[in-house]
Amino acid sequence: MGKRESIGIGLLGLGVVGGGVAKALMERAEALAAQVGCPLCLRKILEKDLAKARASKMDTALFTTDPAEVIGDPDIDIIIEALGGERPALDFIKEAMGRGKHVVTSNKEVLAKHFPELLSLAKEKGVDILYEASVGGGIPLIAPFKQDLLANKISAIYAIINGTTNYILTRMASEGLDFSSALKQAQKLGYAEADPTNDIEGIDAAYKLAILATLAFHTEVRPQDVYCEGISRLSSRDFRYARELGYEIKLLAIAKEKDASIEVRVHPVFLPEDLLLAKVDGVYNAVQVEGDLVGRVLFYGQGAGAAPTSSAVVADVINIARRINLGVTITPTLRLDPTKKIKPISEIETRYYLRMSTVDRPGVLAKISKILGDNLISISSVIQKESDVSADVAEIVLMTYPAQERAMQKAMGEIERLDVVREISNFVRVED
Amino acid sequence: MGKRESIGIGLLGLGVVGGGVAKALMERAEALAAQVGCPLCLRKILEKDLAKARASKMDTALFTTDPAEVIGDPDIDIIIEALGGERPALDFIKEAMGRGKHVVTSNKEVLAKHFPELLSLAKEKGVDILYEASVGGGIPLIAPFKQDLLANKISAIYAIINGTTNYILTRMASEGLDFSSALKQAQKLGYAEADPTNDIEGIDAAYKLAILATLAFHTEVRPQDVYCEGISRLSSRDFRYARELGYEIKLLAIAKEKDASIEVRVHPVFLPEDLLLAKVDGVYNAVQVEGDLVGRVLFYGQGAGAAPTSSAVVADVINIARRINLGVTITPTLRLDPTKKIKPISEIETRYYLRMSTVDRPGVLAKISKILGDNLISISSVIQKESDVSADVAEIVLMTYPAQERAMQKAMGEIERLDVVREISNFVRVED
Numbered sequence: 001m002g003k004r005e006s007i008g009i010g011l012l013g014l015g016v017v018g019g020g021v022a023k024a025l026m027e028r029a030e031a032l033a034a035q036v037g038c039p040l041c042l043r044k045i046l047e048k049d050l051a052k053a054r055a056s057k058m059d060t061a062l063f064t065t066d067p068a069e070v071i072g073d074p075d076i077d078i079i080i081e082a083l084g085g086e087r088p089a090l091d092f093i094k095e096a097m098g099r100g101k102h103v104v105t106s107n108k109e110v111l112a113k114h115f116p117e118l119l120s121l122a123k124e125k126g127v128d129i130l131y132e133a134s135v136g137g138g139i140p141l142i143a144p145f146k147q148d149l150l151a152n153k154i155s156a157i158y159a160i161i162n163g164t165t166n167y168i169l170t171r172m173a174s175e176g177l178d179f180s181s182a183l184k185q186a187q188k189l190g191y192a193e194a195d196p197t198n199d200i201e202g203i204d205a206a207y208k209l210a211i212l213a214t215l216a217f218h219t220e221v222r223p224q225d226v227y228c229e230g231i232s233r234l235s236s237r238d239f240r241y242a243r244e245l246g247y248e249i250k251l252l253a254i255a256k257e258k259d260a261s262i263e264v265r266v267h268p269v270f271l272p273e274d275l276l277l278a279k280v281d282g283v284y285n286a287v288q289v290e291g292d293l294v295g296r297v298l299f300y301g302q303g304a305g306a307a308p309t310s311s312a313v314v315a316d317v318i319n320i321a322r323r324i325n326l327g328v329t330i331t332p333t334l335r336l337d338p339t340k341k342i343k344p345i346s347e348i349e350t351r352y353y354l355r356m357s358t359v360d361r362p363g364v365l366a367k368i369s370k371i372l373g374d375n376l377i378s379i380s381s382v383i384q385k386e387s388d389v390s391a392d393v394a395e396i397v398l399m400t401y402p403a404q405e406r407a408m409q410k411a412m413g414e415i416e417r418l419d420v421v422r423e424i425s426n427f428v429r430v431e432d
Numbered sequence: 433m434g435k436r437e438s439i440g441i442g443l444l445g446l447g448v449v450g451g452g453v454a455k456a457l458m459e460r461a462e463a464l465a466a467q468v469g470c471p472l473c474l475r476k477i478l479e480k481d482l483a484k485a486r487a488s489k490m491d492t493a494l495f496t497t498d499p500a501e502v503i504g505d506p507d508i509d510i511i512i513e514a515l516g517g518e519r520p521a522l523d524f525i526k527e528a529m530g531r532g533k534h535v536v537t538s539n540k541e542v543l544a545k546h547f548p549e550l551l552s553l554a555k556e557k558g559v560d561i562l563y564e565a566s567v568g569g570g571i572p573l574i575a576p577f578k579q580d581l582l583a584n585k586i587s588a589i590y591a592i593i594n595g596t597t598n599y600i601l602t603r604m605a606s607e608g609l610d611f612s613s614a615l616k617q618a619q620k621l622g623y624a625e626a627d628p629t630n631d632i633e634g635i636d637a638a639y640k641l642a643i644l645a646t647l648a649f650h651t652e653v654r655p656q657d658v659y660c661e662g663i664s665r666l667s668s669r670d671f672r673y674a675r676e677l678g679y680e681i682k683l684l685a686i687a688k689e690k691d692a693s694i695e696v697r698v699h700p701v702f703l704p705e706d707l708l709l710a711k712v713d714g715v716y717n718a719v720q721v722e723g724d725l726v727g728r729v730l731f732y733g734q735g736a737g738a739a740p741t742s743s744a745v746v747a748d749v750i751n752i753a754r755r756i757n758l759g760v761t762i763t764p765t766l767r768l769d770p771t772k773k774i775k776p777i778s779e780i781e782t783r784y785y786l787r788m789s790t791v792d793r794p795g796v797l798a799k800i801s802k803i804l805g806d807n808l809i810s811i812s813s814v815i816q817k818e819s820d821v822s823a824d825v826a827e828i829v830l831m832t833y834p835a836q837e838r839a840m841q842k843a844m845g846e847i848e849r850l851d852v853v854r855e856i857s858n859f860v861r862v863e864d
Contacts, residue, residue, distance in 0.1 A: 024583060024725060034767060035582055132580065138726035140572065140580035148564065148572035150467055151456060151746035276732065279711055293456060293743035294570035294733060300708065301729035311725035314583035328760045335466060 010070040018082035020306030081105040106133035112207035130316035138308030139301035145215035152291030154216040163283035164199035201230035202266040209253035227345040229267035248278040346406040351430035360394040375411040442502040450514035452738030513537040538565035544639035562748035570740030571733035577647035584723030586648040595715035596631035633662035634698040641685035659777040661699035680710040778838040783862035792826040807843040
């Protein structure tokens with residue numbers, strides 16, 4: 001019934017993701033052929049590291065160190081890009097599409113930075129590019145935005161989309177570890193890289209949020225549009241106060257649209273402990289979406305790892321391969337509305353948690369409250385504890401009612417200049 | 433760029449779902465036209481109740497009481513079936529496909545009972561039938577099985593897929609209500625129907641589970657294959673013991689595959705309180721899926737209601753309409769493996785919670801334990817409380833280690849015949 005004897009696959013990169021994909025394609029070849037209607041044939045693998053190639057125990061004839069041998073192979077229909085990073089992945093993807101090949105990629109960086117460009121090119125060349133694995137590993141997240149939730153006007157996305165930081169925060173919350181010990185644990189277990197910057201500073205989450213927000217709001221959201229703060233400033237004290245106040249601390253990627261104005265930000269957040277999202281622990285990811293018809297939906301699962309990521313990559317391959325076999329061409333449709341604006345962080349409105357070290361003297365709280373009041377910020381609760389009597393140091397923790405970020409930043413500047421305040425130890429935004 | 437000036441829609445039924453769909457199609461006509469590439473035109477609505485038609489404030493010329501006027505209209509490309517129930521919905525769907533029309537349905541009963549038949553007919557007639565709204569309202573659930581999780585071998589589904597019963601159980605758990613009061617509350621709020629049988633006896637959940645299991649395991653699972661027990665036997669005492677033991681009680685729809693043998697069952701379950709699924713409260717639904725690549729994923733949202741359901745129906749309409757506009761024909765693919773067997777409930781293995789009313793005398797527990805031991809069932813924990821000293825009645829609560837259902841049923845028969853046991857008040861299966 002199909003039109004093809006087989007469909008040729010080329011794989012770029014045999015790292016964690018590429019290795020998982022190659023394994024899945026080999027081990028379940030029969031089931032995949034049944035799904036597609038003809039066999040999927042892995043014809044070439046680009047891998048510079050010959051030790052990796054040997055360790056894979058796959059036929060050495062599959063391997064090449066020359067990208068042109070994969071991208072230029074006339075018997076290859078679909079290129080799976082699993083190199084990661086911006087270059088040379090971007091060039092290979094464009095080259096492949098230029099040669100009429102469909103592309104499946106798990107590369108959030110390339111996609112976040114070149115989303116409209118890559119989709120336009122695919123359309124122009126009459127090919128498709130799928131990228132389900134770029135956000136949330138094996139959790140179906142891209143497809144819902146491209147299809148299942150399409151009838152909705154999406155108002156908000158709240159996402160835990162970085163497993164490394166969620167693992168670190170979970171350890172800090174459950175065991176009272178400080179940040180650097182929790183990071184070391186994560187590195188030891190392979191959940192954090194030797195250079196963890198991209199994860200702990202929220203850069204990885206910002207790439208993923210840019211992709212989701214672009215799809216959800218039909219407008220181009222670039223990584224540099226995403227306000228980004230990492231988790232390294234959080235201390236075990238913040239976790240103790242959060243618990244006392246009924247909150248969990250999570251690194252959230254947040255995107256909201258209101259009146260054609262979009263806010264996109266990645267930073268630590270106090271989340272009420274009874275929310276489902278607050279209960280997402282360890283390396284798990286979860287994305288909560290709010291649409292005007294569907295209400296609140298949430299998708300949960302493992303956001304990384306060889307097997308979950310290959311689940312998404314192989315599903316994309318099946319999707320394209322089925323259409324090749326049916327002789328059907330579908331190119332990406334990405335409608336972008338250029339009229340929407342990105343809201344600067346100074347204009348967002350949220351509640352705040354503020355932890356300060358002050359001298360231990362009457363009247364300190366009054367001075368702080370006055371500054372907040374002068375900036376139109378109301379306090380919803382206060383915790384004041386003598387943390388070190390001998391050193392004449394007290395700790396004051398405040399939660400505010402909703403206020404504008406600009407006013408809050410101004411007030412914090414003024415508070416820090418008070419002679420009774422030693423430092424603002426931390427401030428964290430609160431989402432309800 | 434599209435091939436069509438417009439795409440004609442016919443709607444069968446203007447009830448809760450149909451009304452929501454009509455509203456969505458009207459109100460967001462412009463956005464939908466942009467998604468599809470040409471306008472979606474609602475041409476005819478079948479509705480016997482003319483009061484409903486008038487109340488809708490839609491053009492009265494749209495309405496008819498004659499199904500042939502909708503199904504037979506040559507300008508209609510897609511029929512949306514929103515009548516519910518098996519007949520006449522089934523006949524209308526078949527008739528529509530016979531006339532070359534695509535079908536979108538939210539009808540779990542028709543689908544669960546005639547799944548392979550309807551998909552084969554669609555294939556034969558060169559049309560598509562989509563049914564995302566049939567399970568879990570607006571939560572994307574069908575699409576993941578048909579597409580995103582396709583690379584996986586699915587081993588288990590654990591689903592809260594009936595909002596009515598989850599609402600009742602949540603009220604019983606949080607407020608100590610008994611079943612009949614909680615049911616009355618649900619009816620008052622419109623979460624339960626006047627005749628609540630289909631919901632509270634698990635029949636609705638069984639239809640939905642049959643659909644999910646058929647898709648997940650690529651084998652026909654019929655509603656009558658699903659072992660089904662409702663929630664009416666649960667009492668507030670069971671909730672108190674559950675809490676004491678660290679569990680929540682949920683009506684779960686469970687499907688598992690092991691060694692080409694499938695178990696499908698709907699019944700109340702003790703779920704460890706720290707599982708995400710145990711925290712799904714009120715009318716919300718959640719479906720947890722376990723795949724060999726993806727691991728554990730969970731989908732959460734509102735499983736019913738006009739707006740969430742229309743989110744799914746309209747997405748299906750967009751999906752088909754886009755393909756019509758591109759001139760692409762895709763018919764359903766449902767591969768069914770006839771070699772898999774349905775496991776009878778007597779052969780399942782799980783843990784059990786058992787609550788008994790006994791005489792208040794030494795040695796009672798020893799007699800019960802002996803019967804369990806003789807049937808190779810081990811006890812993991814016991815709670816014994818004097819519930820009514822004056823009446824010489826004690827209550828014994830047991831949790832077992834995993835045992836086979838057949839052995840458990842036999843043991844319960846023997847325990848009930850003990851002269852020191854007044855009754856087995858309840859038993860509930862436990863999932864970890």
